[in-house]
Amino acid sequence: MRNSGPNNPEHGASAIEFAFCSLVLMPLLLGCLSVGFNLVRATQVAQFARDAGHLYAYGIDFTQGSARQMLVMLATGLNFALSGGSGEVIFSTVLMVGPNDCTAGGLQANTGSCPNLNQAVYTQWYKAGNTSLYTSSFGTPTTADPTTGIINSSSYLRDSIARANGVSGLMTLSASQSVYLTEVYFSSSDYNITGFLTGNGVYARAIF
Amino acid sequence: MPGPSSDALPRERGATLVLLTLALSLVALPLVGIAIDGTACYLVRVKLSQAVDAAALGGARSLSTGLDLASQTGSATATALSYLNANFPTGLMGATYSGTPTITITQNSTMSRTVLVQASVAVPLTFLRIAGFRSATVSDTGQATRRDVNLMLVVDRSSSMQTAGVCPAMIANAQAFVNYFSDGRDILGLITFTQASSLDFPPASNFKSGSPSLTSVLGNLQCAGNTSSAMALWQAYGQIQGVNQPGRLNVIVFFTDGRPDGVTATFPVKMAKDTRYIWSSPDNQVSSPPSLCPKGAILNGVIAQWAGDSATGTTAGVFKVANSGIGDTSTLSISAPGCTFTGSAGQTAMTSDVAYIPTQDGYGNSTTGYKTSALFPAGSPYAGQIRPDTPTSITAASTNAADAAASRIRSDTNFNIVIFSLGLGGTAAEPLDLDFLRRVANDPLSSSYDPTRPAGHFYYAADITQLRTAYQAVASQILRLSQ
Numbered sequence: 001m002r003n004s005g006p007n008n009p010e011h012g013a014s015a016i017e018f019a020f021c022s023l024v025l026m027p028l029l030l031g032c033l034s035v036g037f038n039l040v041r042a043t044q045v046a047q048f049a050r051d052a053g054h055l056y057a058y059g060i061d062f063t064q065g066s067a068r069q070m071l072v073m074l075a076t077g078l079n080f081a082l083s084g085g086s087g088e089v090i091f092s093t094v095l096m097v098g099p100n101d102c103t104a105g106g107l108q109a110n111t112g113s114c115p116n117l118n119q120a121v122y123t124q125w126y127k128a129g130n131t132s133l134y135t136s137s138f139g140t141p142t143t144a145d146p147t148t149g150i151i152n153s154s155s156y157l158r159d160s161i162a163r164a165n166g167v168s169g170l171m172t173l174s175a176s177q178s179v180y181l182t183e184v185y186f187s188s189s190d191y192n193i194t195g196f197l198t199g200n201g202v203y204a205r206a207i208f
Numbered sequence: 209m210p211g212p213s214s215d216a217l218p219r220e221r222g223a224t225l226v227l228l229t230l231a232l233s234l235v236a237l238p239l240v241g242i243a244i245d246g247t248a249c250y251l252v253r254v255k256l257s258q259a260v261d262a263a264a265l266g267g268a269r270s271l272s273t274g275l276d277l278a279s280q281t282g283s284a285t286a287t288a289l290s291y292l293n294a295n296f297p298t299g300l301m302g303a304t305y306s307g308t309p310t311i312t313i314t315q316n317s318t319m320s321r322t323v324l325v326q327a328s329v330a331v332p333l334t335f336l337r338i339a340g341f342r343s344a345t346v347s348d349t350g351q352a353t354r355r356d357v358n359l360m361l362v363v364d365r366s367s368s369m370q371t372a373g374v375c376p377a378m379i380a381n382a383q384a385f386v387n388y389f390s391d392g393r394d395i396l397g398l399i400t401f402t403q404a405s406s407l408d409f410p411p412a413s414n415f416k417s418g419s420p421s422l423t424s425v426l427g428n429l430q431c432a433g434n435t436s437s438a439m440a441l442w443q444a445y446g447q448i449q450g451v452n453q454p455g456r457l458n459v460i461v462f463f464t465d466g467r468p469d470g471v472t473a474t475f476p477v478k479m480a481k482d483t484r485y486i487w488s489s490p491d492n493q494v495s496s497p498p499s500l501c502p503k504g505a506i507l508n509g510v511i512a513q514w515a516g517d518s519a520t521g522t523t524a525g526v527f528k529v530a531n532s533g534i535g536d537t538s539t540l541s542i543s544a545p546g547c548t549f550t551g552s553a554g555q556t557a558m559t560s561d562v563a564y565i566p567t568q569d570g571y572g573n574s575t576t577g578y579k580t581s582a583l584f585p586a587g588s589p590y591a592g593q594i595r596p597d598t599p600t601s602i603t604a605a606s607t608n609a610a611d612a613a614a615s616r617i618r619s620d621t622n623f624n625i626v627i628f629s630l631g632l633g634g635t636a637a638e639p640l641d642l643d644f645l646r647r648v649a650n651d652p653l654s655s656s657y658d659p660t661r662p663a664g665h666f667y668y669a670a671d672i673t674q675l676r677t678a679y680q681a682v683a684s685q686i687l688r689l690s691q
Contacts (some may be wrong), residue, residue, distance in 0.1 A: 014223075015227070018227050021225055029236070032240040032244065032667050036240065036244050042251055043247060043254055053258075054261065057265065059685045064540045093677075100383065101384065103380045104383070105673065105676065106380075108584075123680070150674055153580055153673040153674070171290045172290055176384065177270075206258050207262060207291065208291075
């Protein structure tokens with residue numbers, strides 16, 4: 001019979017071996033879990049960006065309370081709230097200013113009178129959710145109306161702050177073409193189990 | 209009893225390590241790998257689905273670019289590809305397109321065109337590579353259908369826009385709006401209105417390529433006169449009936465910067481002496497003799513008011529129900545020999561010649577209902593009839609007629625016409641009637657929303673600098689409905 005008593009010199013060897021294995025395997029497993037959880041969240045966020053962007057392009061006005069409730073429903077499982085929460089959405093309409101747009105704004109179709117001619121500019125821009133989480137890399141037009149998000153033509157035709165920097169790099173826009181850009185950001189620091197993740201959130205955008 | 213063999217112990221050392229390694233490498237890691245690779249593929253699928261959807265929608269929207277079907281198809285294809293690449297650039301999560309995405313645009317006899325986008329990508333696998341699976345192919349399809357549109361653009365060109373100095377910018381915004389639609393497929397027409405409306409561009413599919421084009425006609429627009437909204441709406445309805453294409457999306461876009469203040473009707477001649485406000489001192493009521501109009505005179509035209517929201521003030525008429533078109537700034541009265549108002553810029557008509565406002569306008573629209581009009585009091589020979597001599601009663605009757613016209617237009621289940629209203633500005637003295645404009649559109653926020661009838665939407669531009677965005681929103685809604 002094998003001596004398994006406390007006096008056996010090999011008592012606890014399995015535990016020690018398990019501990020050694022765990023030094024390598026547990027971080028590996030936790031890392032896999034962390035990556036997996038974030039992939040799931042990335043998928044949810046991408047789906048949410050797609051749905052919200054689709055509706056925005058279809059003319060749903062997410063400055064209205066009822067429409068914002070719809071956002072909460074679309075983001076089920078993502079801790080999205082009308083204020084606070086873990087997520088933020090930025091809705092914007094981007095216009096490539098053409099000569100006709102300058103004329104429609106009462107300006108002449110040249111860069112002297114209409115400095116944003118041939119520039120991609122925001123004509124509407126507003127946020128929903130936890131609005132302090134994320135700053136758009138395309139720019140923040142501070143001239144947007146805080147309630148409706150609408151930016152006056154006198155601003156989007158003239159002000160450099162109204163330019164949507166980088167959108168032209170995503171796609172080629174023709175004169176007077178508008179696109180609907182929806183950016184979504186969710187914090188994922190709760191899933192950074194091992195501290196391996198370099199970012200603190202998941203970002204997705206949809207252009208319709 | 210002998211103890212365990214000391215030779216056996218070394219063979220068991222490290223057994224846990226081996227077992228754990230085997231369990232993890234053969235069971236746990238493959239399972240985790242499948243989960244991670246599978247989730248990555250699903251994420252790519254979601255992104256690709258978004259990209260093909262956006263490409264199809266963007267392509268369908270850009271079917272309006274170009275003056276012939278070939279250039280429109282080319283434009284839609286290029287735009288669809290642009291949207292596809294913007295939403296799913298090559299290299300996203302290491303995925304690359306398997307072959308060239310296909311974009312197919314078909315048109316059918318039911319007055320619609322369909323944009324079909326198909327794309328496949330190869331997603332590199334990480335963990336399953338160990339098992340020999342280097343990549344997985346993910347495919348998706350997006351489709352958008354754009355129904356052709358029959359649209360009547362109804363534009364207010366009343367004097368208030370001239371006063372505000374926004375007439376040229378209003379024209380430019382309307383011209384930009386026209387460019388959202390597809391020459392050769394959509395049919396667009398233009399009606400402008402002051403105290404009378406005019407068909408300035410009959411509905412046509414060559415509204416961009418024809419001569420003159422709709423945009424060039426808009427360039428001739430002059431602002432002057434009053435706001436006969438009901439007449440303009442009803443004329444637009446008649447044009448849609450004339451085109452007679454129920455299979456299309458039939459739309460009226462109604463733009464205004466003020467309240468209706470013109471009533472079109474056949475007005476009864478004032479045959480009795482009564483007490484009413486007079487044009488020379490419109491704040492006072494005085495005795496008014498019977499009209500001098502000859503027996504059998506017909507007062508068929510438009511009456512209007514020039515006093516904003518004031519309870520008393522100048523009224524005018526009886527104006528002609530037609531003008532010479534978009535550049536006409538005249539306010540000519542009808543020919544009524546013998547009547548007092550003739551030759552007096554119409555300002556005496558309500559004092560001397562018009563008995564009252566009938567309960568229906570010249571198009572059968574009720575002048576009562578939504579807004580309360582001032583009535584002649586008991587004791588008057590016209591007791592209970594709508595007064596023509598106060599600004600507010602003319603505004604109320606005009607508003608009621610336009611409200612009724614919009615409701616009747618929507619009740620035509622053959623054409624299922626959707627009305628969008630667009631309001632510009634408004635002043636403290638004469639604010640826009642937002643509820644009225646919502647009612648015209650059957651906006652869900654209106655006080656008379658009818659879910660059984662086509663719902664439109666009201667868009668508000670606080671000033672001319674917001675008009676571009678408002679027009680854009682209208683276009684977006686129309687193209688949404690047509691997809």
